[in-house]
Amino acid sequence: MAVLVTGGAGYIGSHTVAELLEKNEEVIVVDNLEKGHKDAVLGGKLIVGDLRDKEFIKNVFYKNDIEAVIHFAAYIEVGESVSNPLKYYNNNVAVSLNLLDAMREAKVNKIVFSSTAATYGEPENIPILETDRTMPTNPYGETKLAVEKALKWSDTAYGIKHVILRYFNASGAHISGKIGEDHNPESHLIPLIIQAALGKRDSIKIFGNDYNTPDGTCVRDYIHVSDLAQAHYLALQKLRRGEDSAIYNLGNGKGFSVREVVDVVRKVTGKNINAVDAPRRPGDPAILVASSEKIKKELNWQPKLNDLETIVATAWEWHSKHPNGYDDK
Known part of the structure; x- marks a missing residue:
């Protein structure tokens, strides 16, 4: 079946x-x-x-x-x-x-x-x-x-x-490099930063730098x-x-700030990505992180690729080979 x-x-x-x-x-x-x-x-x-x-x-x-x-x-x-x-x-x-x-x-x-x-x-x-x-x-x-x-x-x-x-x-892409993330329009942070690394956009906007977080930018899972x-x-x-x-x-159990994600993409890609501060977006909470303790306990779920560098590296592997997304458009 x-x-x-x-x-x-x-x-x-x-x-x-x-x-x-x-x-x-x-x-x-x-x-x-x-x-x-x-x-x-x-x-x-x-x-x-x-x-x-x-x-x-x-x-x-x-x-x-x-x-x-x-x-x-x-x-x-x-x-x-x-x-x-x-x-x-x-x-x-x-x-x-x-x-x-x-x-x-x-x-x-x-x-x-x-x-x-x-x-x-x-x-x-x-x-x-x-x-x-x-x-x-x-x-x-x-x-x-x-x-x-x-x-x-x-x-x-x-x-x-x-x-x-x-x-x-x-986030990320299949470890084989065969499939990845291709949205149109793209609204997710990691592929947007990667687009800047690929020269497909001039800069990446950081919406809000005065949140009550360690570096002032939003923290996400x-x-x-x-x-x-x-x-x-x-x-x-x-x-x-x-x-x-x-x-x-x-969830990952811990969050990463927007600035942290930008820095990790810079490190993984070796590209000088221009990040520009922009006003807060209405309705953006400072921190959004989910607990996964229940599914870990009940279904023995164990994330294997939860390091942010690994997540970004798999995304970069796919996007650098498919800068315009899938060929079937």
Whole structure:
């Protein structure tokens, strides 16, 4: 039986597909390739189609022997979600409801959901715990939280068991150098700094230098994308054991400031990157770091690539070979 990976041609999805293939899993990827890339799918069966089409997704289940779902397909730009919230509700929430409906009809009762630590909003604690209150400060976080709640009630009503994974900044690239991060537009810090190292932008902006942090710049949690992929596989194994639904944070356990990240990229690339101070962005908390103690304890998750230099080095390896991203655009 196959594992269905929605959004499996995207950044984290493609790395999770790679992890599943390494574990000799049968994989089916569904992606409309609006944001994803065919070249990022290293194996398995790719079905190109839009999950907003109810009949399409029901057909996928009808025509394939699917055991479980790992669900990534979503829009992820926080700023865009604020300016166009209905786009995010129409995609992120409606797609997930279509998927759950198709799972219910096909009697598929296991789903791993790629959520976000943005569901917490302004943190109550540092590091953030799974039991902390959820109060998103943007529509992106709200849409992910809405799906989390739909999962909870789908478990109660239909017995569809779930594992929800909440995390912040996926970073780096596959150790093989075959796949990496290619967003358009790019909004993540490490690839933006690497673009400056490659000469694709004149400078990198540091938004705010007067936060209550050691060097005045925001502190964030960075986690290697392959470590995230491993966590999705462990979550799948938990569901296969017939265990109860659960929510886990994924994080590095410690944060790095924007200046620290810029300095590490300078060190790894050997490039003189121009960093320019800019005003704070509204709504940026000073520190966002998640605790991963629960998933380490319950699922024995052990990140292997959690050193920031290693994360940046894998990203640099991919971006320096693919300065314009994937070739399939």
